[in-house]
Amino acid sequence: MSRPLRVFAFEFFSGGGLLGQPLPPSVSREGDLMLGTLVEELAGIEGVDVFASRDPRLPPLAGCEILRPLAGETPEALFARGVAAAEAVWPTAPESGRTLERLAAAVSAAGRTLLGCTPEAVRLSASKLATARALGAGGVPIVPTYGTNDSIPPLPGPWVVKPDDGAGCDGIERLDGVADVEGRLRAAGSRLVAQPWVEGEPRSLSLLCAGGRAHLLACNRQRLSWRSGGLHLDGLEVNARPPADPRVALLGAKVAHAIPGLWGYVGVDFLMGAEGPLVIDVNPRLTTSYCGLPAALARNVAAMVLELGDAGALPAPAPWSGKTVELDLRPVYAD
Numbered sequence: 018m019s020r021p022l023r024v025f026a027f028e029f030f031s032g033g034g035l036l037g038q039p040l041p042p043s044v045s046r047e048g049d050l051m052l053g054t055l056v057e058e059l060a061g062i063e064g065v066d067v068f069a070s071r072d073p074r075l076p077p078l079a080g081c082e083i084l085r086p087l088a089g090e091t092p093e094a095l096f097a098r099g100v101a102a103a104e105a106v107w108p109t110a111p112e113s114g115r116t117l118e119r120l121a122a123a124v125s126a127a128g129r130t131l132l133g134c135t136p137e138a139v140r141l142s143a144s145k146l147a148t149a150r151a152l153g154a155g156g157v158p159i160v161p162t163y164g165t166n167d168s169i170p171p172l173p174g175p176w177v178v179k180p181d182d183g184a185g186c187d188g189i190e191r192l193d194g195v196a197d198v199e200g201r202l203r204a205a206g207s208r209l210v211a212q213p214w215v216e217g218e219p220r221s222l223s224l225l226c227a228g229g230r231a232h233l234l235a236c237n238r239q240r241l242s243w244r245s246g247g248l249h250l251d252g253l254e255v256n257a258r259p260p261a262d263p264r265v266a267l268l269g270a271k272v273a274h275a276i277p278g279l280w281g282y283v284g285v286d287f288l289m290g291a292e293g294p295l296v297i298d299v300n301p302r303l304t305t306s307y308c309g310l311p312a313a314l315a316r317n318v319a320a321m322v323l324e325l326g327d328a329g330a331l332p333a334p335a336p337w338s339g340k341t342v343e344l345d346l347r348p349v350y351a352d
Contacts, residue, residue, distance in 0.1 A: 021066035022323075024059055024132070025103035026081070027120070028052035029110035032070040033086050033095045040074055047305060047346075049075070051109055054308045056081045058319035059107075065323070070099050096120065097127075105130035107319075109303045111184035112143035117302060132322060134226075134301035138278030142301040143182045145210045148276070152296055155275025157268070160288065160295045163211045165202050171195050175214040178202070184300075189248045215295060217288030220260070221253075223306050224269045225321060226279040227329025231269035234321075235313060236260070237306045239286075253344040255309030259337060264293050272299060280329070281322045282307060309342035 030040070031048035052069060059067035060080050068082035077083070084102070086095045100106055106129050108120040122136040134142070141147050149162035163169050164181070176198045180188040191214070192198050198211045219239040225232040235256040242251050259265055268287065273279050276299060284304035286297045310318050321332060 021064050023066045023068070023102070023104045025084075025099040025106045026052060026055050026059060026067055026069040027096060027099060027106065027108045027110075028055075028069070029108075029116060029120075031072055031075055031078075033072050034092045034110060034116070036072065036086055036090070036092050036095065040072060045072070045075060048109075049078075050305065050308050051303050053078065053080075054311065055107065055109075055303065055319060058311060058317050061317060062320050062323065068099070068102070070095055097123065100124055100127050100129055103129055105132055107132040112139060112301070113180065113182045113184050113187070115140070115143065115182075118143060133281050134283065135278035135280065138276055138280070139301045141276055142279075142299045145179065145181050145183075145298065148299050149210075152272065152275050152299075155271060157271045157275055158264070158293060158295050160212050160215055160297050163202075165205075165209070169195050169199055169202075169211060172213045177212045177214055178209050179212075181208055181210045191243065191248075212297075215288055215290055217290030217295065220257075220265075220287055220289050220294075221304065221306055222265075222269050222285040222287070223255075223304070223310060224273070224283045224285060225325065225331060226269075226273045226281065226283045227325045227331055229274050229277060229279075230329070230331055231273035231279075231283070232331040232334070233266065233269050234318065235306065235310060236265060237309075250305075251345075251347050253306055253309065253346065255306050255342040255344060256313035256338060257341050260289050260294075262289070262293055265289070268294055268296065272296065281325065282318065305344065305346065309344050313340050313342040314338055315340075 028048040030044040031052055059065050070084040084099050106124045110117040118136050118139040121139050124131040146164045149159050152159050176192050178190045178201050219241050221237045223234040236259040238254040238257040240252040242249055272285055282303055284300035287294045
């Protein structure tokens with residue numbers, strides 16, 4: 018009888034990524050939501066032995082073995098210890114500050130199986146400007162995105178300014194016009210990008226990707242609100258009925274083709290506007306929508322990822338399941 022595949026499930030905020038730093042309740046709750054779903058799915062797969070690291074300030078996590086930090090241990094050392102004890106590693110972390118890229122690179126350098134996108138795909142996806150350019154070159158419809166060195170067109174109406182490597186809704190500002198945008202970009206250097214405000218319904222795709230191809234798991238509806246000077250995600254309708262526009266069904270495949278190295282679970286944020294879908298962002302990792310997928314699809318999504326294997330054998334297209342799962346995220350601001 019073969020021994021189980023030992024998988025290290027690492028979620029940055031709840032798993033020790035902020036050891037020695039303040040632990041904001043909102044991000045740790047979001048991390049727990051994703052990690053709890055992932056652990057439950059992995060634990061339910063025959064032949065898989067899952068363990069996870071845990072910030073000692075958080076309550077115990079049921080369902081798996083816990084790797085606890087040693088006295089004085091850094092987040093990097095804790096993660097390396099988990100990688101060394103595993104055969105496969107599933108990292109979830111923000112792209113900002115190259116955090117997720119470094120984790121993915123460390124897994125590959127250690128010779129372990131990376132259950133996620135390649136470091137190169139993470140690096141590209143972490144930059145909103147680089148992502149927009151890669152998608153645009155690949156024929157993907159996008160929200161126009163401008164950096165510090167770009168000429169900002171004099172379009173009427175409000176604009177959005179955000180960190181180039183920001184995750185989720187963090188740091189998003191709404192400005193009144195081009196003059197404000199140009200001033201804000203000059204003051205911030207290369208750290209920000211600007212996008213014209215586009216009317217449309219905020220949506221997201223949950224994808225399985227491999228080999229430049231994609232399988233659509235679900236199309237999700239996002240409930241966003243502006244308050245306290247920022248944009249917040251208040252809720253999700255996971256696996257909402259897909260828009261009738263056939264271009265939505267092709268969106269994931271185009272994104273996967275445009276960014277080599279996307280593998281496993283990938284999220285894509287887009288606006289469903291009057292002229293069709295426009296991609297805003299690509300998330301090369303688990304997103305909060307993942308937490309509703311097992312119930313909505315009646316499938317073990319983690320098992321589907323493991324089944325991709327080296328060959329990247331994607332499942333056959335499936336009709337809409339007809340079940341939507343609502344996630345109330347008002348106390349949790351996630352993407």
